[in-house]
Amino acid sequence: MSERTRASTSPSLTAVPRDPFSRGQPSSGRPWSSHGGRTAGRVGLGFAFAVALLVASSVRAGTWSERRIDEALQGLKPGQVVLVEVGAEWCGPCQQLKNEVLDTPAGRELLGDDVGILVDFDSDYGQEVKRGYGVMVVPSLLVLHAEGYELGRVQGYRSKREWLDAVRDARSGRLGFDALARRAKSAPKDLELQVALAQARLFRGEDARAHAALDRVQAACPEPKPAYAALPAEASDRDKKAAAKARATCDAAAHAGRIQGRWLLRVREDEGAARALFHALVERFAGTPHHPGFLYWEASAMRDAGDRPGAVALLEGWVADQGESAEAVALLADFVVQMSYPASISEPIVQKLVAQAPSAEAYYLLSRVLASKGDTEGARLAAGRAVETEPQTALYQNHLKHLP
DSSP: OOHHHHTTOOOOOBOOOBOTTOOOSOOSSOSSOOOOSOOOOOOOOSSOOOOBOOOOTTOOTTOEEOOOHHHHHHTOOTTOEEEEEEEOTTOHHHHHHIIIIITSHHHHHHHTTSEEEEEETTSHHHHHHHHHHTOOSSSEEEEEETTSOEEEEEEOOSOHHHHHHHHHHHHHTTTOHHHHHHHHHHOTTOHHHHHHHHHHHHHHTOHHHHHHHHHHHHHTOSOHHHHTSOOOTTOOHHHHHHHHHHHHHHHHHHHHHHHHHHIIIIISOOHHHHHHHHHHHHHHTTTSTTHHHHHHHHHHHHHHTTOHHHHHHHHHHHHHHTTTOHHHHHHHHHHHHHTTOOHHHHHHHHHHHHHHSOOHHHHHHHHHHHHHTTOHHHHHHHHHHHHHHOTTOHHHHHHHHHOO
C-alpha cells in the first residue's frame, strides 16, 4: 500500500455542523496566512474515502454526478441534503469505495431523494473544495444541509457496511461536534479522542484551539523511540501493559503531528511551514514505525515547494541508509510515480522494485510509468499482472480498464 494511500486510511469519526463557506479570517496565533474567502462547514470522521459532489438544479436526485456544490445547493428541495464525495484516481480506498458502493445499487439507495456529487481531488475545482472545506484525507464524504452547512463528514474507507453506517450517522447528526466535545471532556486521557476533537476544531475554523490541543497530545510523548523498543522475552505482564500504553500515547502523538502537517501542506498550502514541521517529526520519530511516513511527507512538501530533485535525493539517501530494502525502495517508487516524475527518473526505480520484490503494487506502478511514456502494450501487460495478483483490488481493476 502506498504511503499516500496509507496516510488516508486511519479511522476517526466526527461531525461538525457549520455554516457553509464561513471560515473567513483565520484564528489568531497561527504561523500561516488564511486563504480568506468563504469556506465550508466541516466534520472530522475516522475513515478515508473517495469523493462525491452534489448536483444542482438540473441534476436528478438519487444519482451521483460531477457538478459544483453551489449549483447543487441552489437546486435542493426542503429536506434534501447534498453528499459530496471527494476522491482521487491514485487513491486505493477511493477506487474500492467506487466499486463496492458508489457504482452499485447500494450507492443509489444511499442517496434516495438526495443529491450526490463526485469531486476529483486533483482537479482545479477539487483543490478549491480542498481549501474551502479543509479536506486533508481522501476519500472524504461531506454531508451538506440544504441551507449549506455541514452536517457531518466521513473520512476514509475500510468496508462497505462500516462506511454506509458512518454516512447514515453523519447524515442524521449523531456524529455532531457537541457530542464529540462531550465525549472528549468526559475522557481527557483518551488522546485519540482529543486528536479527533482537535481535528474537528480545524474544520470549524478554530485553528488556534485545535493546534494547542494537538501540541498537548504531542507533548505527551517526549521521546518516542523507547516506546517502540522490543521487550525482553521475560517481561512481566505489568511491563507489557506499560509498554502498550507508551506506544499508544506515541501513536496518538504521531497522529496529531500528521494532522498538523497535512493541514499546513494540503489546506493552507504553506510548503515551508509543512516541511519544517515534518522534518522535526522525522527527527523526533527516528527509529519508529512512523519515521518513513513522515519522511515521505517531508519530501512531498519539498516537491510542492518546487524542489523536485531535493525531494528525490532525500528519499534516496534514506533508501541507501536502509540497505536498499524492498520496503524502502517501494516507498521511493511510490513517491516518484505518485508525484509524476518523468519516466527517466521513475522507471529505473520501479523496475528495481519489480525485480527485487514483485507484487501487485509494483506492477501497478510500472504500468503507470509505461503508460506515461506511451508504451500502452507494456502498461496493459503490467496492469494485467497487478490484477492477476490481487483481483479484488479496485485500484488495479480501474487502472487497467481505463488504459487505451
